[in-house]
Amino acid sequence: SQQGEEDPQALSIQEGENATMNCSYKTSINNLQWYRQNSGRGLVHLILIRSNEREKHSGRLRVTLDTSKKSSSLLITASRAADTASYFCATDGDTGFQKLVFGTGTRLLVSP
Amino acid sequence: DTEVTQTPKHLVMGMTNKKSLKCEQHMGHRAMYWYKQKAKKPPELMFVYSYEKLSINESVPSRFSPECPNSSLLNLHLHALQPEDSALYLCASSFGQGEGYEQFFGPGTRLTVL
Numbered sequence: 222s223q224q225g226e227e228d229p230q231a232l233s234i235q236e237g238e239n240a241t242m243n244c245s246y247k248t249s250i251n252n253l254q255w256y257r258q259n260s261g262r263g264l265v266h267l268i269l270i271r272s273n274e275r276e277k278h279s280g281r282l283r284v285t286l287d288t289s290k291k292s293s294s295l296l297i298t299a300s301r302a303a304d305t306a307s308y309f310c311a312t313d314g315d316t317g318f319q320k321l322v323f324g325t326g327t328r329l330l331v332s333p
Numbered sequence: 334d335t336e337v338t339q340t341p342k343h344l345v346m347g348m349t350n351k352k353s354l355k356c357e358q359h360m361g362h363r364a365m366y367w368y369k370q371k372a373k374k375p376p377e378l379m380f381v382y383s384y385e386k387l388s389i390n391e392s393v394p395s396r397f398s399p400e401c402p403n404s405s406l407l408n409l410h411l412h413a414l415q416p417e418d419s420a421l422y423l424c425a426s427s428f429g430q431g432e433g434y435e436q437f438f439g440p441g442t443r444l445t446v447l
Contacts, residue, residue: 252433263337263423263438264376309375313432320389321432323375 225310225324233330240297242327244310245290251318253286253293254311258326264309267295300331335360339424339439347447348414354442356407356424362437364388364430365407367399368423370441376423382407383430414446 225244234240244253252271256264270277270286270293277284283296297304307326314322337358346352356365364383368376381389382401390399396418398410407424421441427434 250432254432254435261421261441261443263440264425264436265438266435269433269435311432318432319430320378320381321436322378326373326375328373 225312225314225322227308227310227324227327229327230325231328231330233332234300236301236331236333238300238331240300240304240329240331242295242308242329244293244295244324246293246310246312246324247291248314250288250312252312254321255282255284255293255295256309256311256323258307258309260306267308297329300329302331302333305329305331335437337424337426337437337439339422339442341442342440343443343445345445345447346411346414348416350414351410351412353411354409354422354424354444356409356426356439357405358426358437359405360426360428360437361404362426362428363404364427364434365401366425366427366436367407367409368425370421370423380409381430388430411444414444416446419444419446 225246227244254269255267258264281298286293309326310324311321340355367379370376379393380399385401400408423441424439425436427436
């Protein structure tokens with residue numbers, strides 16, 4: 222079952238600009254996670270936000286969560302070419318919180 | 334050591350071959366996962382082991398056979414695969430099982446079935 226739908230599917234920006242990706246999900250959650258995947262490689266955990274949190278920061282990353290709208294956003298500020306990757310949100314996907322189900326992902330391209 | 338290692342990096346096999354993928358972690362994690370990822374798609378969960386016992390099998394065909402010999406090792410045995418099984422196979426581990434735990438991923442094995 223797929224829980225998260227992300228938009229945009231692809232995003233192309235210049236270095237120094239901000240990038241915003243959105244994730245919508247279908248059912249109630251305990252936590253929502255964001256991961257990054259460089260081309261053809263393993264995923265790297267970025268941040269976990271709990272359902273009772275509205276906003277969380279980690280370096281240049283800002284994640285928001287709106288449980289009433291069942292949506293989350295990931296903002297990368299002052300982007301760099303090294304931020305070029307696919308970004309996935311992940312929730313339990315209405316599986317009783319026993320596993321992660323990844324969203325469709327946003328492919329981010331940051332040009333120098 | 335905060336790394337999950339996977340071998341081999343690349344694997345090409347025929348439909349009649351038997352091969353195995355290997356995954357290792359030394360972080361003391363008690364949950365380990367196999368995911369399959371097709372190009373431009375999200376990872377899809379195949380199996381979860383928790384405390385060395387199979388916890389979740391996502392209705393994966395029997396030509397894929399997981400094994401967890403000990404808390405640090407996870408294998409995926411492959412037999413009589415189909416060309417559509419070609420994909421990136423990712424291993425991951427976490428301190429506990431479930432959506433509340435950060436997962437650490439290996440770099441993956443790129444599998445091609447001829």
